Amino acid sequence: MDPTYRPSLLEVDIDSFHVLPFAGSDLVLTPAQWSSHVVGKISSWIDLDSEDEILQRDSETTLKQEIAWAAHLSLQACLLPSPKGASCANYARCVNQIVQGLSNMQLWLRIPLLKSDDDSLDVDSDHWMDSWELWNSFRLICEHHSQLCLVLDILSTLPSANSIGRWFGEPVRAAIIHTDSFLKNARGYPCLSKRHQKLITGFFNHSVQMVISGKPVHGIPGATTGAAANHIDNNVNSMQRHPLRSYLDYVGYLYQRMEPLSEQDRIELGYRDFLQAPLQPLMDNLEAQTYETFEKDSVKYIQYQRAICKALLDRVPDGEASTLTTVLMVVGAGRGPLVRASLQAAEETGRKLKVYAVEKNPNAVVTLHSLVKLEGWENVVTIVSCDMRLWNAPEKADILVSELLGSFGDNELSPECLDGAQRFLKQDGISIPSSYTSFIQPITASKLYNDVKSHKDIVHFETAYVVKMHSIAKLAPSKPVFTFNHPDYSTKKSNQRYKKLQFVIPRDTGSAIVHGFAGYFDATLYKDVHLGIEPSMATPNMFSWYAILFFLNSCVKGS
Amino acid sequence: MDPTYRPSLLEVDIDSFHVLPFAGSDLVLTPAQWSSHVVGKISSWIDLDSEDEILQRDSETTLKQEIAWAAHLSLQACLLPSPKGASCANYARCVNQIVQGLSNMQLWLRIPLLKSDDDSLDVDSDHWMDSWELWNSFRLICEHHSQLCLVLDILSTLPSANSIGRWFGEPVRAAIIHTDSFLKNARGYPCLSKRHQKLITGFFNHSVQMVISGKPVHGIPGATTGAAANHIDNNVNSMQRHPLRSYLDYVGYLYQRMEPLSEQDRIELGYRDFLQAPLQPLMDNLEAQTYETFEKDSVKYIQYQRAICKALLDRVPDGEASTLTTVLMVVGAGRGPLVRASLQAAEETGRKLKVYAVEKNPNAVVTLHSLVKLEGWENVVTIVSCDMRLWNAPEKADILVSELLGSFGDNELSPECLDGAQRFLKQDGISIPSSYTSFIQPITASKLYNDVKSHKDIVHFETAYVVKMHSIAKLAPSKPVFTFNHPDYSTKKSNQRYKKLQFVIPRDTGSAIVHGFAGYFDATLYKDVHLGIEPSMATPNMFSWYAILFFLNSCVKGS
The missing domain is CATH 2.70.160.11 (Hnrnp arginine n-methyltransferase1)
Incomplete structure (x- = not known):
């Protein structure tokens, strides 16, 4: 859009509607390019909360017209200029009205990453000291709309780590680093402070896009316009080399330098920030796939095995190892991983064990039967197809082993299940877990x-x-x-x-x-x-x- | 599941819960294989509407147990046996109860493709004459549940084409062709009647999976067990060649023989049976992408051009072609395709034209301006950025051209818009479309x-x-x-x-x-x-x- 365009300056011939076009043709790019390669930038002069009524009205008209044009081109997002002052009520109201009518396009509000540590300054004054407050009031007026996101302007000074941390819970879509936030390294190339580097890496980890903005302010060797160090380089590069290329190269280098994701992280990538209903294994029977997944968590079963070893050693002195048989009951045995951990603990400690595997899911019991047969555990393991709260145990247990914990501990009803099972635990018996x-x-x-x-x-x-x-x-x-x-x-x-x-x-x-x-x-x-x-x-x-x-x-x- | 298994025959030791497993181990396949390669088949002996109370109770227990096992394995679907008689109320009630608790698994009810043409038989008798009625009453009891689908058994006799046609609106997931529905061709290989072929092709078109069932009843040359025509063939093939292989080959041949989809069909594949809200171009401005798509429909604009040619010839006799200028107004010009068709019609007929392009979407007007400039139409085409219902036209039109029709004709408010535009049509002027x-x-x-x-x-x-x-x-x-x-x-x-x-x-x-x-x-x-x-x-x-x-x-x- 023409930066000098102001709706109020147009002389409109109302009767004939011969308005001149307000933008260039959309045909310069294909629809696919518009919708994948371009973010719209709303004119930065707009100020919807200005005291100047004409400017205020021009701003609202232009904002609506530009966003309508961006929507017409099916852009994925438009960058909104930062509010001019601490008061942004009309701007936010207007954006809220607009965002209700958008189908998919996001609006990215530009906010400087700025927080003064000086508490003595008045927050209500015209110079807000914490730009998060500005974002928050704007977002609240827009009723927390999911298509309202934000873009942070990174300045040369950064707020404290705690203060920056807040933004990682906010919908930051891009970060704009200004060239004057860069330092100069020994060879004269742009680089960033350690704290800036850490921030950029954090952004990369959160899929925040990086934008480099401003004029090249570092006199980079060989990259100055006009005088090239080498005339061959000049021929090859001067045509293609963007003046901000060395800034981009440095940011690219920070990206390359990042640790690759661990395999587990890669597997879990699709689950990041995705709401899942917690399992209710007492009410619903788990599926085979779920057992399969959990059984692969070897660290968990190594911890259980360590705990069972210690309990066996406490319970049976070395002298009685060959005579005393410990009765261990796995309550909620599933497809058998804790049965295996218990038998391995018995082998490791040289203690004799008798195991009852109690499981209420008849489908898991099917697998349990084939496991016992396959491993030749028939003489040691008794399978009980029953809810632990209802089972009439033929004897009492020395050790009760269970894995009924949810993410919040008790939320899969471990306390209620174990209350029902402790009937068949000896008075001095051990529960694993104990708390x-x-x-x-x-x-x-x-x-x-x-x-x-x-x-x-x-x-x-x-x-x-x-x-x-x-x-x-x-x-x-x-x-x-x-x-x-x-x-x-x-x-x-x-x-x-x-x-x-x-x-x-x-x-x-x-x-x-x-x-x-x-x-x-x-x-x-x-x-x-x-x-x-x-x-x-x-x-x-x-x-x-x-x-x-x-x-x-x-x-x-x-x- | 063991086909002789009946819950009522089990001797359960209630106290100890030492039940034997009812199925083989799930560990024979991986979870991924279970959930992608296998459809469960529910025991065919079940009859939930039997007069025999024990059978009825055993049936319900087994049905629930088998479906629970299938869900445990995360199967995508289970095949339910066809109801035994015309009354299937208890069976359907029980399936409805089960399907409410399933997460993703579908239940496929098996129904023979059968309809007697003899109307004299009583529909209420025990021998239903139209198997659709059976499906319909089952489905209604299951409240039209989206996970209840059906599988058709194809018999050697087929109902009429109209009767078969009904099923293409029903959720048919698979068709089972029985070997005795096949004919024998001149070389002794199995083949199908023309009507069967047409049906199978129709199923393929609707992504209905094909199952071949039954014993090989065609004495296929070289495929009989034991005696092979050629001992080399025997060595290579007898191990791998499935007894139903020649039936499968024939069905595969029917698939291969199908016409490939046209390019347009391939583009539209993703839209098949997908609900879309109709456009409301009067209320909402169309996006550039939408114009782009519609402008590609060349057949439509060829028809418009033909109509405009005929109107121009009717309106301007050959003798006056060089003196008389026809005023043509495109109301709702969009990005200009009807402007182009009109100018092409003028050229084709040698008539002189003055065009007004009226468009209320300011974003489309931007493109219209660059089109007129690009094509050098400035002297012929006047662009009017206005709603046609509000425009004060400077002169009256001979021809009014519009494309305001929705799928149901008037549903995008073409009548209301053209009522507003006919103010500036001459008394004897022509509207394209005329009705x-x-x-x-x-x-x-x-x-x-x-x-x-x-x-x-x-x-x-x-x-x-x-x-x-x-x-x-x-x-x-x-x-x-x-x-x-x-x-x-x-x-x-x-x-x-x-x-x-x-x-x-x-x-x-x-x-x-x-x-x-x-x-x-x-x-x-x-x-x-x-x-x-x-x-x-x-x-x-x-x-x-x-x-x-x-x-x-x-x-x-x-x-």
């Missing part, structure tokens, strides 16, 4: 919040989801919530729990929006052998559990 | 009906959809509905219409379910030049319009 605790922490998670909101009902907000978290910001350290111990023979025992928690967001973060809470668990299998997903102490390389997410119907701003 | 009529016909369309139903609201049932129809059955010839003529200067003129129609389904069809109506239009552009999509007189090779579909909230059974 487990749930944890939560507040998060920003725009993408997931919008996914929940898109259902337009309360049910989806009151559902807990299992998620491979990626584009989220963790706002404060997690805190423990509920603990369950097994066995528990106390008479006043109850599985009901209630808890109030207070989270403190680090001071240098600034404000942030809390879309909900991420939940985790940590379980003590036996003594010092634990297993869990709470980030600060998670068992490494385990993939059976993703975090569980609880969303807030009305998200809150914390600071 | 258009809509048509409807009753259809069976299970897949589309389920798509509409899945929204669980009335709004989607009361929406008309544009659909590239494929898996639908047309039950009776179409009938004309509403006609509009242009120009229309009558004083009592109204665009309101009301019509009652009666459709007669051909007698040999049998009963059928009417999910709704397919709608079409036929337009008279000028005199004998027409344009339309009504199947019996559709303009060939035109792709701008698919049929429009009107669904019935409560579908009705017709016969």
Whole structure:
């Protein structure tokens, strides 16, 4: 669009409608090119909150006209200029109105990555000190619309790491690095500070596109216009070499330098930031594929085997190893991985074992039978096709082994199942796990919040989801919530729990929006052998559990 | 599953739950193989409507157990045996209960392709004469569930073509051809009758999988077990050659022999049986991509050009060709295809033309400007950026050309727009098109009906959809509905219409379910030049319009 264009300056011949075209022809590119290669850039002069009424009206007209033209070309996105001042109410109102009528196109609001650490300045003044506040008020007026995203302008000074962290839970689509944010390396080429490098790498990890903007301000050897160091180079390169090429090369180098994804990460790529309903293995029988997946988590079963070894050694002194048989019951045996871990622990410790494998899913029992036959365990393992809460055990167990934990510990009804099973545990018997605790922490998670909101009902907000978290910001350290111990023979025992928690967001973060809470668990299998997903102490390389997410119907701003 | 297995014959030791496994191990195939290569076959002895109470109870238990096992293996589908008698209420009730709990697995009810032409037999008797009735009552009890599909058993005798036609609107997933339905060709190999061939080709066209079943009943040369014609052949083939191989080869040959899809059909493959909201070009501005697609429909513009030629010749005698200038207005010019057709018609006929191109979408006007410049039409074409209903034309038109028709003729508000435009048409002027009529016909369309139903609201049932129809059955010839003529200067003129129609389904069809109506239009552009999509007189090779579909909230059974 012509940058000098102002609707108010047009002399329109109302009667004949002979308006001159406001843009160049769309035929310069094919529809496929428009819709895949181009992001629209809305005229940067617009100011919908200006005191100047003509400018304000011209701005609104132009904004609508330009976005309509972009929609006509089926562009994927349009870049909206940053609001001119702290007040952006009319701009946001107008964008909200526009975004309601767009089919797929996204609107990317440009926001400088800026936060002053000086708390003494007034936030309500015209010079906002935290650009996140600007984004947040704009986004709230647009009712958290899923097609409203943002683009960050990266300046030469960066806010604190905590403050930057907030943005990873927001829908950042691109980052614009200005040439004057670059430093100069020993050879005179542009490079970035360590903190900038870390930020760019983080963006790459979150599929944020990089844009380089500005004039070349580094006198790069051989890249200055006119005088080339070598006339052959000149012939070959001067035609093709973009003046910002050396900036792009440097950013490309940062990308190349990144660690490749681990194989497990590659497998899980499709699950990132995707809402999954938690399993309900007590109500629904798991499918063969699900067993297959979980059985592959070798780290988990190594931990169980370590715990069973320790329990066997505690229970049977070396002198009685050949005479005393330990009765071990796997409750919820599935297709048998804990049966295998138990028998391996018995072999490792030289202890004699009698195993009962109790499983309520008749389909898993079929596999269990063929496993026992295949491995020749018929004399050691007894298969019981029954719900552990109903089984009349023929004898009592020394050790009860189970893997009934959900991402939040108790959410797959482990406490209720084990309460039913402890009937057949000896008074001094051991439960593996012996206890487990749930944890939560507040998060920003725009993408997931919008996914929940898109259902337009309360049910989806009151559902807990299992998620491979990626584009989220963790706002404060997690805190423990509920603990369950097994066995528990106390008479006043109850599985009901209630808890109030207070989270403190680090001071240098600034404000942030809390879309909900991420939940985790940590379980003590036996003594010092634990297993869990709470980030600060998670068992490494385990993939059976993703975090569980609880969303807030009305998200809150914390600071 | 063991075919002799009956739950009632099991001696269960209730206390110890030591039940023997009811099936072989799932570990013989990988989860990926189970879920992609295998369709479960439910035991054929089951009869949930038997008078024998034990059999009835065993049947229900076994059905549930087998489907649970199939779900455990993540199979894509299970084949349900055909109901044993005309009454299938308990069977269908039980299947309906089961299908509610399935995540993705389909249940395929096996139905023989059978319809007696003898109307004298009592339909209510135990021997149903039309197997469609059996399917229909089963499906209705299952509330038209989208995961309930069907498999047809092809017998040696086929019902009439009309009767077979019904099934192409039903969710047929596979067809089982029995070896005794095959004939023997001159060389002793199996082949099929012409009518069977046509049916199989129809199935292939609708992605119905073919199954060959039964014993090899054709003494095929060299394929008999034991005695081979040639001992080398014997060594190579007898190991690998399946006894039904020659039947499969023949069916494969029928597939190979099919006409390949036309390029247009291949492009449109992804649109088959897919609900699309009709365009609303008066309310919404079309996108560049949409113009691009429609402009490619050369057949349509050739018809327009033919009509404009005839109108020009009628309007301007040969003697006045060089002196008389015809004023032609394209109302709704878009990006200019009708402007081009008009100028080509002028050139073809040697008539002088003055063109006004009226277009209300400002984005299309941008392209129109560059087109006129590019083609050097500045002296002939005047571009008017305006809604035709509001334009104050500087002169009156001899010919008004428009393409405002929707799939149902008037559904994109062509009558209302042209009513507004005829103000600037001369009293004796010509409108191209001069009239258009809509048509409807009753259809069976299970897949589309389920798509509409899945929204669980009335709004989607009361929406008309544009659909590239494929898996639908047309039950009776179409009938004309509403006609509009242009120009229309009558004083009592109204665009309101009301019509009652009666459709007669051909007698040999049998009963059928009417999910709704397919709608079409036929337009008279000028005199004998027409344009339309009504199947019996559709303009060939035109792709701008698919049929429009009107669904019935409560579908009705017709016969």
